[in-house]
Amino acid sequence: MIGRLPLFCLGLGQLVSWGLFYYLIGGFGDLIAADLGWSLARVHGGFSAALVVMGTISPLVGRLIERHGGRPVLVAGSLAGAGGCTLLAAAHDIAVYYAAWLLLGVAMRCTLYDAAFAALARAGGPAARKPMAQITLLGGLASTVFWPLGHALAELWGWRGAMLAFAAIALASIPLHLALPRGRYQAPASAAAGTGFATPVRDARTAALLYALILTITGFLAAAMSAHMIPLLTALGVAVPVAVGIGALRGVGQSLARLAEILSGGRLSPPALNLLAVALLPASFAAAFGSGHWLAAAVAFAFLYGAGNGLLTITRGTLPLVLFDPSTYGSLVGRLLAPSFFVSAAAPLLFALVIEAWGVGAALWLCLLLALLMLAAAAVLKAQCTPAHR
Incomplete structure (x- = not known):
């Protein structure tokens, strides 16, 4: 059984991770293109590169969660995301820009729904179905919260300053991931092999x-x-x-x-x-x-x-x-x-x-x-x- 507090922390972590990493390009793409003088295709290509990274490392991330649980993987994802946002803030050429998105691809695969679902399945087994649905409610608010927040931060400090603020938020979200239970679900000996x-x-x-x-x-x-x-x-x-x-x-x-x-x-x-x-x-x-x-x-x-x-x-x-x-x-x-x-x-x-x-x-x-x-x-x-x- 997964307690309410760990579940709330995981849902809040999803809101933060989706808002910081996945919806970043939607909130800052135009600002980055205007500042660097690049086409939108080149700017959005960074996000496509991140998705390719997600596909490449997906089997590895799944194995790591299965063996070690969700805590270390989600924490590593937040660290990678903080590094990616920091590198974006320093990007003035294409190599650094795309390197930042490679890190953000690692962050997204390690922190978003698929990683969270695997962590819940490991901890709760068949009982993880309801928690999986519940964390999507908070995660669904990510763009609603972080697009206005990102706009406000960019107005104050520019998009580069906003990226540094996003990096700080990513680091601050680590305790949310540490609330995940450590244990692995063990099916009762008398239980059926299936779940219905x-x-x-x-x-x-x-x-x-x-x-x-x-x-x-x-x-x-x-x-x-x-x-x-x-x-x-x-x-x-x-x-x-x-x-x-x-x-x-x-x-x-x-x-x-x-x-x-x-x-x-x-x-x-x-x-x-x-x-x-x-x-x-x-x-x-x-x-x-x-x-x-x-x-x-x-x-x-x-x-x-x-x-x-x-x-x-x-x-x-x-x-x-x-x-x-x-x-x-x-x-x-x-x-x-x-x-x-x-x-x-x-x-x-x-x-x-x-x-x-x-x-x-x-x-x-x-x-x-x-x-x-x-x-x-x-x-x-x-x-x-x-x-x-x-």
Whole structure:
């Protein structure tokens, strides 16, 4: 059982880590480009490099958490993040700038949800499902807190001074990670091997491939929508101020869906919840086609996409608890996550190339087809999950 205080500390640590590292480029990208005289592509390329680092070290980080627990890994991540922010503050050439982002890539893989989920699985076993959902509530507020904070710090000290402040906050967050329990979950001798659902051993490889496929497509769509949702809406005919407001509904849908899952007490099994979450995505992209003609369609697009993506954040952590042996959570999930980081790194550029070559309609069709592929994979995955037998 994971206590309330460690759980609150871990959730607060997620808010801080997402705000400091992942959302850094969104808050400071324009300022960095203007100061250094670089193109936005070069500046944002640092973030893509960080995602590549996340994919490269993902299996290693998973093994380290499995062997040593979450404490040392999350602490190391905060130290790497502090170093990355400090190096960014000193960056005047491309080599130093990208070196900083390599450190930030290490920080993100060691501190964000996937590392926290693995730490919770190691400490709580099957009981980690509810805590995984709970920490996403605080983590979801990261951009809401840190974009205004970063703007205020940049107004006071410039973006370089803000980076040094971010480094100090990263160091100050270390005690939050130290609140994690040290122990490893031990299943009672009389307990069933599963947690209510289990994948037959003969299908474990198929389940792993389906899980990895869902994660990879989710990562592609999330990165593409993060970079292009507002331009996509404007290209469809929605006025820019309206598109910005509608784009914000993505976060509302994400938070409300996560809250609904927590308040429901986990009535749906992770495979069933995953199927529901994935089913929202084709509906959202189908609605997007009408965005230029009906404002309600644009609202439905942003809200449904946010809701589906918000639930998928939870199921990426909870599905392995019922599909695989929880004792191997860290190393197995670390390997399965790796492709999603590489694809996410390339997604904004690939999506932009599709729009440039074939137009917004083709980009939406691509999203819809990928979402339908995810839906098929989620349906097969759920069909494989049967009640566990003693």
